[in-house]
Amino acid sequence: MTLLITVFAAVIATVAWYKHAPESQMKLGILCWLFWGASLMWLVDAIFEYAELGAEYFTPAPADMLNDAFLGLSAVALALVIWLVILLIKDPKGVIKNMLFKKKK
């Protein structure tokens, strides 16, 4: 479930990045790297788990599924916060900079 949620997030982030490319004012590329990197790593985790459990891997207990979904959504939330912090620090549109300085008349 965690893998599935991250893959969906990665696909959505990539589509949004492609739609706005080549402009990168919103730094959507950061989200793509975060989600794709995690998806690939969780895919490896899933393969190892499948090798251990076999077909049972695809029929998780409802409680496990819920916990995994909760983890997946939390991971997405964390990635969004990381992206937002980087976006505000890099401030490509100069919004924060303009807010901090007042032009002299």
Add this chain to the structure above:
Amino acid sequence: MACFLVPATEAIITTIAAKVLEKKEREQDAVRVKLEGVAPVEATKLPFSKKLKWLNGLLWGGSALLAFEHVWHGEVTPWFPFLTAAADKADAAEMLHEMATAGVSMAVLVTAVWLVMLGVSALIEKRAIKQAAPVKI
């Protein structure tokens, strides 16, 4: 248990490598390519250090979210020894085994995907240069 440490270590190495390469790289020679317009334009290829940053992004991004997962499962703590498995010898051995199997596989898969991205980008570059070449009659 601590599998994310392997790709995180690779990320440190590739980040340093990208920084060093960026300083050493000279400006690329311009080539004629066909971009969005009809007429070919002069352009430079993306330097290798920038492409290495794709790998950095994947490795850092994945490691960050996986580190969070390990905190979620109580395998990483903010106090010494930071990895709960490190406190016990048997758990530590299991952790090292997981790093050697799952951790290395993660680093290998991410690097393999990056290599595929390099291959595809090289093909796209070649195609753009070929399209810009004058047609021989």
